[in-house]
Amino acid sequence: MTGGVLGAMRAVFVRELLVFWRRSTEIMAGLVFFLIVTTLFPLAIGPERRELMLVAPGVLWVAALLATTLSLNHLFASDYQDGSLEQLLMSPYPLSAMVLAKIAAHWVLTGLPLALLSPLLAIQMALPTKAIGTLVGSLLMGTPTLTLIGAIPAALTLGVRGGGVLVSLLVLPLYTPVLIFGAEAVAASAGQGFASVAHLSLLGAFLALALSFAPWASSAALRVSLD
Template identity: 65%
Template sequence: MIKAIACLFRRDLTVALRCGTDVLTPLVFFIIVVSLFPLGLGPEPSVLRTIAPGVIWVAALLATMLSLNRLFANDYADGTLEQMALAPCPLTVLVLVKIASHWALTGLPLVLISPLLALQMNLPESAIGTLVISLLLGTPVLSLLGAVGAALTLGLRGGGVLVSLLVLPLYTPVLIFGAGAVVGAAADIDIQAHYSLLGAFLVLALTFAPWAAAAALRVSLD
């Protein structure tokens, strides 16, 4: 099982890196969306500081959604997904590996670039660390919940729109507490409750999302 997990993870990374657009599109979208706000609202530091947590988190959420359609679509089109369903390794485990590779290619680059965008938005240095930690806790949840929506809409016409409608309500609590943690850090307020809730969301998503996505994939394959 360990060998199968390593091979699948390496395969997904290799395929995405060869294409290039799978990695660059969400990252460039994230940078452009955040960069447009100082241009549209003006360089007033107090205004940018106020809206920075929400802007960065919303941009990260939307950037993550851009690549959800491709999470299972390519494997479904070439028959790889059917082979995964027939493999001796549990499909739930393989789905979790694909979600992990999706986060490594989409969520992790957003986390790494976020401090630079936070400086551009005049976010206080004391809140930049909180932004990174909240994104580290929150972006895996976005990938896990998005995988369920991508599996439910697999093979359907207009699946991208349906994924958005399905997962956006589920993303709302993560957005609220992720941005709230950064706002609290900027205002020098205790934010341990935000971290605890984001961690709880991550544990719940890790527990239930791979199983739900695997069940939805089996329905789509049937």
């Protein structure tokens, strides 16, 4: 029985990867946005290393957060339009498990590349090398949290005109704690504050919390949207 759920989750995961991969322009949008923003900052602020270093953690994290928000619209929208989501509701397994698999696939193609690309952009932002590990670590824990939390408003606003703007408005207040601790962790290990371990553990706690309630909440939201 449980093997069945895992098998179905894996199938959803594989299907999402295939679909997103073949629709690569959409998944690239977030990454390109992240790249552009972090490239523009050094140009706008000037090449002064000390100033750049000061804003680097914040800029990198804000850009990552906005890039994630940007890609949220693709999480359910096209499945909603072609009816696949309706079919997913008719799955013989708990919807929250299916939604979790979907979110995981979405993160692998949006959040994960972003975290992996961040060291390169960190150098551009003059972030001290010792903080790069923390940056990648905080993004690896933070971006899945962002995607998980964002899935709830993304599910709720399906079929609503101008849903994209609504998602951003709904999700940004929920994102602030993750942003604060994520940026703070990076700043700390760059030598501007307390030890980064505390911030990182809080990010881990946020991830655990989001993992436990977001799939359930967004599947409930999906049922409401598709009623």
